[in-house]
Amino acid sequence: xLPRNNMTSAPIKTATQSQEDLKAIIAPIKEExxxxxxxxxTNLIDDNPFVGELLSQVFQSGGKRVRVAIAxxxxxxxxxxxxxxxxLNIIQAVLTELIHTASLVHDDVIDSASLxxxxxxxxxxxxxxxxxxxxxLLFAQASICLARIMNPVVVxxxxxxxxxxxxxxxKQMRSQFNIEVNWEAYINKSIAKTASLFAxxxxxxxxxxxxxxxxxxxxxxxxxNLGICFQIVDDLLDVTGEATELGKQPGSDLxxxxxxxxxxxxxxRDDETAKRLRELIKTRQICTDEGSExxxxxxxxxxxxxxxxxxxxxxxxxxxxxxxxxxxxxxRDSLENLINYVLIxxx
Amino acid sequence: xLPRNNMTSAPIKTATQSQEDLKAIIAPIKEExxxxxxxxxTNLIDDNPFVGELLSQVFQSGGKRVRVAIAxxxxxxxxxxxxxxxxLNIIQAVLTELIHTASLVHDDVIDSASLxxxxxxxxxxxxxxxxxxxxxLLFAQASICLARIMNPVVVxxxxxxxxxxxxxxxKQMRSQFNIEVNWEAYINKSIAKTASLFAxxxxxxxxxxxxxxxxxxxxxxxxxNLGICFQIVDDLLDVTGEATELGKQPGSDLxxxxxxxxxxxxxxRDDETAKRLRELIKTRQICTDEGSExxxxxxxxxxxxxxxxxxxxxxxxxxxxxxxxxxxxxxRDSLENLINYVLIxxx
Numbered sequence: 001x002l003p004r005n006n007m008t009s010a011p012i013k014t015a016t017q018s019q020e021d022l023k024a025i026i027a028p029i030k031e032e033x034x035x036x037x038x039x040x041x042t043n044l045i046d047d048n049p050f051v052g053e054l055l056s057q058v059f060q061s062g063g064k065r066v067r068v069a070i071a072x073x074x075x076x077x078x079x080x081x082x083x084x085x086x087x088l089n090i091i092q093a094v095l096t097e098l099i100h101t102a103s104l105v106h107d108d109v110i111d112s113a114s115l116x117x118x119x120x121x122x123x124x125x126x127x128x129x130x131x132x133x134x135x136x137l138l139f140a141q142a143s144i145c146l147a148r149i150m151n152p153v154v155v156x157x158x159x160x161x162x163x164x165x166x167x168x169x170x171k172q173m174r175s176q177f178n179i180e181v182n183w184e185a186y187i188n189k190s191i192a193k194t195a196s197l198f199a200x201x202x203x204x205x206x207x208x209x210x211x212x213x214x215x216x217x218x219x220x221x222x223x224x225n226l227g228i229c230f231q232i233v234d235d236l237l238d239v240t241g242e243a244t245e246l247g248k249q250p251g252s253d254l255x256x257x258x259x260x261x262x263x264x265x266x267x268x269r270d271d272e273t274a275k276r277l278r279e280l281i282k283t284r285q286i287c288t289d290e291g292s293e294x295x296x297x298x299x300x301x302x303x304x305x306x307x308x309x310x311x312x313x314x315x316x317x318x319x320x321x322x323x324x325x326x327x328x329x330x331x332r333d334s335l336e337n338l339i340n341y342v343l344i345x346x347x
Numbered sequence: 348x349l350p351r352n353n354m355t356s357a358p359i360k361t362a363t364q365s366q367e368d369l370k371a372i373i374a375p376i377k378e379e380x381x382x383x384x385x386x387x388x389t390n391l392i393d394d395n396p397f398v399g400e401l402l403s404q405v406f407q408s409g410g411k412r413v414r415v416a417i418a419x420x421x422x423x424x425x426x427x428x429x430x431x432x433x434x435l436n437i438i439q440a441v442l443t444e445l446i447h448t449a450s451l452v453h454d455d456v457i458d459s460a461s462l463x464x465x466x467x468x469x470x471x472x473x474x475x476x477x478x479x480x481x482x483x484l485l486f487a488q489a490s491i492c493l494a495r496i497m498n499p500v501v502v503x504x505x506x507x508x509x510x511x512x513x514x515x516x517x518k519q520m521r522s523q524f525n526i527e528v529n530w531e532a533y534i535n536k537s538i539a540k541t542a543s544l545f546a547x548x549x550x551x552x553x554x555x556x557x558x559x560x561x562x563x564x565x566x567x568x569x570x571x572n573l574g575i576c577f578q579i580v581d582d583l584l585d586v587t588g589e590a591t592e593l594g595k596q597p598g599s600d601l602x603x604x605x606x607x608x609x610x611x612x613x614x615x616r617d618d619e620t621a622k623r624l625r626e627l628i629k630t631r632q633i634c635t636d637e638g639s640e641x642x643x644x645x646x647x648x649x650x651x652x653x654x655x656x657x658x659x660x661x662x663x664x665x666x667x668x669x670x671x672x673x674x675x676x677x678x679r680d681s682l683e684n685l686i687n688y689v690l691i692x693x694x
Contacts, residue, residue, distance in 0.1 A: 044510065045507075045510030045511070045513065045514050046510065046511075046514045046539075048514060048517065048518070050517060050521060051513075051514065051517065103483075106479050106480075106483055109475065109476060109479050110476045110479055110480055111476075112476065128456065128475055128479075129456060129457045129458075129459065132453050132456050132457055132475075132479055132482075133453075133457055133513060133516055133517065133520075135479075135483075136450075136453055136482075136486075136509075136512070136513050136516075137510075137513040137517075139483075139486060139509065140506070140509035140510040140512070140513050141510070143490070143502075143505070143506035143509045143510070144503075144506040144507065144509075144510055146502060146506060147499070147502045147503035147505075147506035147507075148503075150499040150502075150503075151499075152494070152497040152498075152499065152502075155490075155493060155494045155497075155499075155502055156491075156494035156495075156497075158490070158494075159487070159490035159491040159493060159494035160392075160491065160494075162483075162486065162487035162490045162491075163391065163392030163393065163484075163487040163488070163490070163491055164392070164393075165483070165487070166392065166398075166480060166483050166484040166487050167392050167393045167395060167398065169480055169483075170395065170397060170398065170480065170484075171395070173480075174397060192393075
């Protein structure tokens with residue numbers, strides 16, 4: 001659970017309350033969400049039933065469909081009054097989740113991760129080879145969705161997202177165990193890894209709806225800022241979370257030498273705490289259970305958590321501000337509530 | 348080296364002669380090929396020099412650019428007279444090679460292959476994790492190319508190709524050690540794995556050139572049939588080739604339980620030879636050096652090679668027939684010569 005956030009009014013909530021919040025947030029797009037679920041497991045490639053089985057296995061293992069909600073709500077918030085959401089808006093939401101899931105499956109291979117959402121990863125449960133194939137299959141499904149949308153601008157947006165996802169992974173890989181504090185690099189990595197897809201999800205529907213440029217841009221800004229906020233919260237949870245909440249062991253970033261906001265706030269100090277954390281990282285003691293526990297303790301005892309919550313709150317506020325450029329609607333309210341949901345999510 | 352082919356006039360050639368043939372084939376597109384090479388290693392994603400380094404490493408390790416040649420020649424053969432090839436034709440050729448290379452890199456992970464073109468595979472030289480990332484990076488570059496082409500029909504064609512590549516790999520995986528003879532399944536797998544991308548490469552340029560439907564269809568048919576022929580020759584070389592020619596150990600398909608044309612011709616017989624090959628596969632003796640050597644010997648001694656050459660020749664003839672619907676040109680001649688080149692290629 002996250003500590004109280006000073007910059008937004010998000011109260012401390014339990015996991016159950018959080019689920020209730022999500023239920024209210026997705027109320028305006030309930031029907032569309034059900035259609036998306038069917039699409040996600042539909043074999044678009046050929047008539048081989050095995051492909052459908054693989055897709056079912058992936059998508060029945062859960063996930064909160066945050067990116068689907070953003071896409072559908074973005075589409076709904078940018079509809080011309082009286083119009084209904086179209087098939088292309090649905091496909092754009094499907095596509096967004098497909099790319100997200102594909103990148104998770106491949107990231108778990110790249111990071112040799114064994115747990116995700118409390119369940120064994122595909123690479124762990126089966127093997128790395130099937131995980132590679134499955135990720136490719138999901139990317140292929142996404143490409144077919146993209147083709148059905150038939151909009152060159154949207155193709156360009158998602159093409160760049162795919163590049164950003166790889167670039168983000170490369171940036172992370174190459175900055176492992178790097179103790180230099182570079183906030184710009186950290187934010188850019190967060191954009192590439194996470195916020196780029198959030199932004200695509202949030203504003204591509206508005207493009208398909210031929211919404212005014214101001215609305216398209218507002219939704220894009222919302223997506224980028226919410227995505228950065230989401231990644232910061234993710235990084236924070238790796239420090240503050242419990243294994244049961246996270247669905248994986250906490251401290252895994254630190255053990256892998258991935259230095260995120262909570263650690264950066266310590267490293268940028270000029271004191272003994274910073275010196276000790278630098279030492280833990282440089283000597284790779286951080287890779288051990290004892291080392292990562294000491295690192296987490298240093299972060300917690302020296303304000304790393306509070307500063308990170310504040311940083312997440314800053315991007316949450318920016319996301320909120322972007323929404324003011326949209327006309328009031330249930331969908332816009334849900335997009336706003338989604339910001340608080342991201343800030344207080346417990347896993 | 349391949350035995351003499353009865354259905355086409357391709358003579359037995361040496362590797363050097365074969366290289367000379369390729370040089371003549373690509374003469375009409377020499378300038379464009381050089382531009383493609385530059386594009387292949389250009390980072391389209393961001394300004395990270397490491398991405399360019401990775402791309403250089405992949406593409407400097409060779410490859411004959413057969414798919415690039417098909418794409419550029421298809422574009423050239425379908426140009427309206429007096430027109431020059433445009434930037435989009437170049438990008439379409441780049442895109443075709445990017446998808447091919449991405450799928451090779453991931454296939455080597457999926458198949459745990461350690462040698463490709465006589466060199467260590469990415470997964471062997473570095474690790475599986477980098478190979479996954481590198482494949483994704485190449486797919487991302489391809490998506491960005493696709494976006495730049497800005498043609499919804501072409502997006503659809505390549506989206507389906509990505510699906511076919513996965514479907515082909517799944518079909519192959521699921522039919523390992525299957526001794527039932529199903530020629531339709533074998534050809535369909537060859538289309539999915541190989542010919543689908545050949546077809547896309549061959550005819551997408553004609554679509555960009557706004558060529559008449561008859562020409563577009565002729566180039567598509569050419570690509571499919573040449574692709575099937577190419578895959579059959581590949582399967583044959585796994586039986587007849589030498590390690591030095593293949594750049595990998597011969598018999599690797601058999602050892603992995605991948606049953607292709609040369610083996611199918613034996614398995615469909617009703618005699619002791621077929622019985623023995625079935626036994627080798629069923630008992631997994633085929634996975635050993637002795638077992639695969641015995642399998643290869645059975646195939647060679649019982650006409651499996653000759654029958655496979657004939658089958659490849661059949662698809663070569665179909666490819667040749669498709670070309671008759673195009674106006675005569677240097678590019679068309681090269682496309683025709685490329686068929687012979689595929690039939691006699693030694694690795």
